[in-house]
Amino acid sequence: MCGIMGYVGGDRASGIILNGLTKQEYRGYDSAGIALCCKEGIKSAKIVGRVSGLVKLVENMPQECLEARSGIGHTRWATHGGVTVTNAHPHESADKMVTLVHNGIIENSKEIKADLKAKGIDFTTETDTEAACQLLAYLYDGDALAAMTGLVRSLTGAFALVIMFRDRPDEIWCARKGSPLVTANSGGASYCASDPTALLEFTHDLFFLDEEEMAELKPEGCRFFGFDGARKEKESIFLNWDSIMADKGHYEHFMRKEIEEQPDVLRLTIDTHTVLTSVSMERTLDLPDGLMRRVGHVQFVACGTSHYATLVAQNIMESLDDEVDVRAEVASEYRYRNVRGGDDTLAVFVSQSGETADTLAAARLARSKGTHCIAITNVRGSTIDREVKHTLLSMAGPEIGVAATKTFTGQISLLALLVMQLLKDRGSLSASDEARIIGGMRMLPAHVHSILEREGEIRSLAEKYSASKGFFFIGRRECVPLTMEAALKLKEIAYLPSEAYAAGEMKHGPIAMLDENLTVFAFVPDNDLREKTLSNVEECRARNAPIILLATEGDSKAKDHANDVLYIPRTERELFPFAGVAALQLFAYHVARTLKRDIDMPRNLAKSVTVE
Numbered sequence: 297m298c299g300i301m302g303y304v305g306g307d308r309a310s311g312i313i314l315n316g317l318t319k320q321e322y323r324g325y326d327s328a329g330i331a332l333c334c335k336e337g338i339k340s341a342k343i344v345g346r347v348s349g350l351v352k353l354v355e356n357m358p359q360e361c362l363e364a365r366s367g368i369g370h371t372r373w374a375t376h377g378g379v380t381v382t383n384a385h386p387h388e389s390a391d392k393m394v395t396l397v398h399n400g401i402i403e404n405s406k407e408i409k410a411d412l413k414a415k416g417i418d419f420t421t422e423t424d425t426e427a428a429c430q431l432l433a434y435l436y437d438g439d440a441l442a443a444m445t446g447l448v449r450s451l452t453g454a455f456a457l458v459i460m461f462r463d464r465p466d467e468i469w470c471a472r473k474g475s476p477l478v479t480a481n482s483g484g485a486s487y488c489a490s491d492p493t494a495l496l497e498f499t500h501d502l503f504f505l506d507e508e509e510m511a512e513l514k515p516e517g518c519r520f521f522g523f524d525g526a527r528k529e530k531e532s533i534f535l536n537w538d539s540i541m542a543d544k545g546h547y548e549h550f551m552r553k554e555i556e557e558q559p560d561v562l563r564l565t566i567d568t569h570t571v572l573t574s575v576s577m578e579r580t581l582d583l584p585d586g587l588m589r590r591v592g593h594v595q596f597v598a599c600g601t602s603h604y605a606t607l608v609a610q611n612i613m614e615s616l617d618d619e620v621d622v623r624a625e626v627a628s629e630y631r632y633r634n635v636r637g638g639d640d641t642l643a644v645f646v647s648q649s650g651e652t653a654d655t656l657a658a659a660r661l662a663r664s665k666g667t668h669c670i671a672i673t674n675v676r677g678s679t680i681d682r683e684v685k686h687t688l689l690s691m692a693g694p695e696i697g698v699a700a701t702k703t704f705t706g707q708i709s710l711l712a713l714l715v716m717q718l719l720k721d722r723g724s725l726s727a728s729d730e731a732r733i734i735g736g737m738r739m740l741p742a743h744v745h746s747i748l749e750r751e752g753e754i755r756s757l758a759e760k761y762s763a764s765k766g767f768f769f770i771g772r773r774e775c776v777p778l779t780m781e782a783a784l785k786l787k788e789i790a791y792l793p794s795e796a797y798a799a800g801e802m803k804h805g806p807i808a809m810l811d812e813n814l815t816v817f818a819f820v821p822d823n824d825l826r827e828k829t830l831s832n833v834e835e836c837r838a839r840n841a842p843i844i845l846l847a848t849e850g851d852s853k854a855k856d857h858a859n860d861v862l863y864i865p866r867t868e869r870e871l872f873p874f875a876g877v878a879a880l881q882l883f884a885y886h887v888a889r890t891l892k893r894d895i896d897m898p899r900n901l902a903k904s905v906t907v908e
């Protein structure tokens with residue numbers, strides 16, 4: 297989604313803002329712009345394309361703009377109006393008093409525009425944002441707080457707004473409803489950004505704006521207000537991330553770096569929440585006593601890759617306790633369905649970013665029904681972290697590649713431990729299962745490491761199959777979520793048609809599509825379902841589809857059923873996805889690399905989906 301960076305202080309604003317936008321490029325965008333508070337008023341530069349192009353434009357701005365001490369910048373991911381320079385942000389009011397950038401969607405922009413047009417104000421863009429800009433200028437009579445209060449009360453929809461007034465060169469104003477915004481003050485300067493990673497080089501003490509909150513940024517500090525204009529005291533949150541963690545280092549792509557960080561993520565998660573062969577999360581979770589004895593229904597709610605992580609959790613939970621009614625739900629559906637809620641239900645909301653609009657709405661719905669809620673997120677201070685009382689933080693560190701990799705691993709390891717903790721509290725987890733699974737989890741960092749060491753083999757396989765017209769990923773039970781995640785990775789970064797199917801479903805329709813141009817990638821761990829899955833593989837082979845198998849090391853007979861076999865270490869049954877996912881991420885990565893795709897910033901995608 298769009299990225300925002302704002303600065304007011306004693307240094308050159310242009311460099312700081314462009315650098316902040318570069319750090320947020322991974323969020324996904326199609327145009328970029330900057331506005332600087334120059335001596336002769338506010339001057340803008342905008343471009344369709346990358347921030348690197350904007351840097352060149354800014355270099356050609358007048359010297360007084362390069363010396364500016366305040367400014368705002370934006371990367372736009374088009375929603376209302378085409379991808380053009382005119383529609384790119386920042387937008388300026390007709391009277392040039394207000395310049396602003398916006399993330400989100402202003403739902404009543406048509407009505408506002410009609411109203412202002414009737415008052416004689418001309419509009420120059422197709423964007424919803426311009427409605428907010430012109431309205432603010434119309435409301436402004438020298439009192440910024442009063443105008444801001446009037447503006448936010450008139451807008452419906454979701455917005456993070458960052459604003460400069462021509463006659464207030466040492467101030468930036470912010471407002472947040474539905475779209476994330478974080479501010480900070482350090483060393484005589486104030487900053488704001490969509491994403492905390494853009495601010496970490498200045499400070500780790502961050503002020504995350506809450507829903508319906510505004511901020512006034514000055515070099516000497518930040519002040520916060522409610523939408524009613526009343527002052528609010530706000531505590532900063534210390535974000536324990538290193539700016540180096542958000543750096544690509546010597547890697548060609550963030551995604552490749554992040555795949556390699558997975559053994560560390562596993563180790564950290566397991567070490568933090570276990571003691572020897574026991575799960576020990578009760579203090580971090582701090583749930584009401586006896587809750588899990590009362591709860592008969594568990595819902596896992598998320599979107600995209602996070603949803604597939606919850607399918608892994610659902611599988612583990614039902615394999616350990618068949619009496620709990622456990623469901624993994626897509627948040628965008630959950631929020632509009634008449635789902636069960638209340639005191640006998642526990643819902644776990646999973647969001648890497650903690651800002652996904654559908655997941656947040658689903659969590660709000662559950663809370664309104666009196667459902668017990670837990671959130672899992674990777675971002676301390678994110679909206680879901682602040683809104684849901686019981687939060688578990690995944691320990692993946694900042695993830696910059698748009699395609700989720702290490703955060704998926706962080707989520708599934710945390711979810712597996714959470715499931716065991718909940719079942720332990722319920723009295724239905726046997727000590728032997730607990731020790732078996734935790735023992736198995738402790739082996740995972742080494743397993744994933746050994747998969748990473750086979751990258752050459754995976755790359756050759758990816759190159760060989762990159763000309764395939766499409767892929768079917770098939771598997772059974774614990775492998776089904778992995779088929780979905782593998783197919784999604786290939787869609788996202790290689791743009792190849794890829795389907796995920798429970799292996800037994802192939803003959804109920806999809807097999808009709810198979811011929812020598814569609815590759816079937818089947819997951820056949822050496823377990824009770826191996827033979828059944830291999831029968832499905834044979835059905836695909838009989839239709840001339842090239843076959844790749846993901847099989848357990850030592851299963852030498854697997855190659856009798858396939859053109860190629862990728863072996864992964866033997867794990868506990870429930871943990872096959874944990875080991876296998878690294879191989880599939882690398883496969884997708886190398887297919888995309890062979891096809892010369894923009895791996896870290898795939899077309900049309902955004903890292904954080906803050907609109908519905």
Ligand code: F6R
Pocket residue numbers: 599600601602603646647648649650651652655698699700701784788903904905
């Ligand atoms: C896929 C991917 C997306 C996200 C989804 C949810 O690689 O990254 O499918 O998983 O948009 O995002 P979060 O977890 O931030 O709620």
